[in-house]
Amino acid sequence: xxxxxxxxxxxxxxxxxxxxxxxxxxxxxxxxxxxxxxxxxxxxxxxxxxxxxxxxxxxxxxxxxxxxxxxxxxxxxxxxxxxxxxxxxxxxxxxxxxxxxxxxxxxxxxxxxxxxxxx
Numbered sequence: 001x002x003x004x005x006x007x008x009x010x011x012x013x014x015x016x017x018x019x020x021x022x023x024x025x026x027x028x029x030x031x032x033x034x035x036x037x038x039x040x041x042x043x044x045x046x047x048x049x050x051x052x053x054x055x056x057x058x059x060x061x062x063x064x065x066x067x068x069x070x071x072x073x074x075x076x077x078x079x080x081x082x083x084x085x086x087x088x089x090x091x092x093x094x095x096x097x098x099x100x101x102x103x104x105x106x107x108x109x110x111x112x113x114x115x116x117x118x119x
Contacts, residue, residue, distance in 0.1 A: 003062045003103050014101055016060040023070055024058050026096045030089045032080035037073040037113035067106035068097065075114040086110050 003014040027033055036057025059071040070093065076085060094105050 003068065003101060004066060005102050014103070016062060019060040019068060019070075019097065019101060020058040022100055023060065023072075023093055023097050026093050027058075027072060027074065027089060030085070030092055032077050032085040033089070034075040034077055034116045034118070037075050062103075063106065067104050068101070069107045069109075070097075070105065071109045071111065073111045073113050075116055076112055078115050078117045080115075082112065 003016070003019065005012040005014070024036055028035065038056050057073045061069040063069065072089070072093075074089075076082070089110060090108050093108060098105055
């Protein structure tokens, strides 16, 4: 389902891939994020995604009442305080995505798929 915003002259439709890509770029700016993760369902392995395929580590859904639900699959830096990291990620993503889309974020789920040392 796509996000819909009614303007005075018509409707604006935002695809979930656009929301996922934007949310991924915002998330990568947050301290402690090494990158987005893709989990292989076949063998359960976690793969670090390149910067050009961020939306594969994020799932965006639009509810029937036009609110956004986001699921992040991230790999974090070793030694990062998980609680502080998730608070920072949620507040940054919520603010910037709501400003970008004009839609409300109802839920953000963060799945930490791995920890890596910063090279």
